[in-house]
Ligand SMILES: NC(=O)c1ccc[n+]([C@@H]2O[C@H](COP(=O)([O-])OP(=O)(O)OC[C@H]3O[C@@H](n4cnc5c(N)ncnc54)[C@H](O)[C@@H]3O)[C@@H](O)[C@H]2O)c1
């Protein structure tokens with residue numbers, strides 16, 4: 540009998556993938572958490588989750604599995620959505636005080652990013668906000684002091700589980716800061732579709748729009764990186780097929796599993812770069828504490844229109860691959876508008892299959908943006 544038990548093979552294929560890191564994938568994969576933690580070299584894990592999931596049965600279940608395997612745990616859950624520096628500092632203290640040697644992060648992007656940052660920063664000699672990419676950057680991080688971590692995503696969107704980056708808001712200046720280092724890639728990822736079944740429909744849609752934005756911005760980023768482009772295009776196909784299913788029926792394990800895969804594909808693809816959707820979404824999220832995926836959904840169509848002149852060849856190929864009813868940028872835009880309006884509307888799910896673009900339901904773009912990043916077409920820099 541496998542670690543996952545006998546009933547895991549009947550529903551949906553499982554597997555172990557080793558790109559871009561080791562991913563143990565499939566229904567029941569959570570049973571492999573203890574062996575994953577041991578193979579990551581962790582003996583005394585700090586379990587990190589967010590304050591919304593702290594009392595959830597899946598956290599107690601994961602800790603029970605670890606304890607039963609001889610891995611004593613402590614729980615740190617003072618992590619809010621859009622985690623801030625104070626959350627990370629408290630987690631770093633818990634990590635040091637408990638003499639932990641690694642992190643098991645369970646949750647959405649907020650919990651995973653918090654866990655990654657705690658594991659990275661807890662034993663660094665420098666202050667937390669001296670280490671982000673716009674300050675010291677990767678060169679300021681001592682890789683030998685980064686603790687190993689295992690990631691267990693319970694949303695399917697950010698792809699934090701398969702990325703080298705974490706996003707934390709510096710609450711003193713209301714800016715999202717990115718921490719990036721090769722050693723921040725989780726050693727092992729557990730992707731079990733059953734863990735995402737309880738995610739409500741709105742959060743399923745919003746997080747899915749984040750994965751969609753990652754694949755699309757990764758594809759459209761101008762640098763040469765054919766590997767990323769291939770992952771991005773297939774990620775977009777998976778999302779087109781499975782995101783509506785996951786939203787409409789949260790118990791659809793195939794859709795849940797494929798969206799977990801697509802989320803990991805998104806962060807793999809955006810190693811090449813992101814674009815103006817994220818450049819707009821990050822400052823708005825830092826200032827107004829909006830959900831990241833929802834904010835992306837609002838900006839997404841406007842950024843496509845802005846970039847139209849530079850992305851038409853990629854959109855031609857993408858529209859053909861996705862078999863969209865209309866070709867080119869307009870075909871992609873119609874599809875994205877359908878997704879974005881279904882995700883942001885108050886009555887979204889009935890209209891998910893609609894082919895009517897939803898411009899009128901989208902709020903206007905912000906008047907001010909700060910620090911626009913590299914993007915296919917240059918953004919202006921309003922003062
Ligand atoms: N590291 C990266 O590359 C990267 C990429 C994109 C976004 N992010 C960051 O990730 C964060 C957003 O993450 P998110 O979109 O996953 O949302 P989230 O982690 O903030 O979670 C949203 C809500 O869903 C709840 N939740 C999570 N899983 C659940 C489940 N299975 N059942 C029921 N409720 C559940 C959480 O408790 C929380 O209340 C932001 O801080 C964003 O900046 C990071």
Ligand SMILES: [Fe+2]
Pocket residue numbers: 697749752753817831
């Ligand atoms: Fe994102």
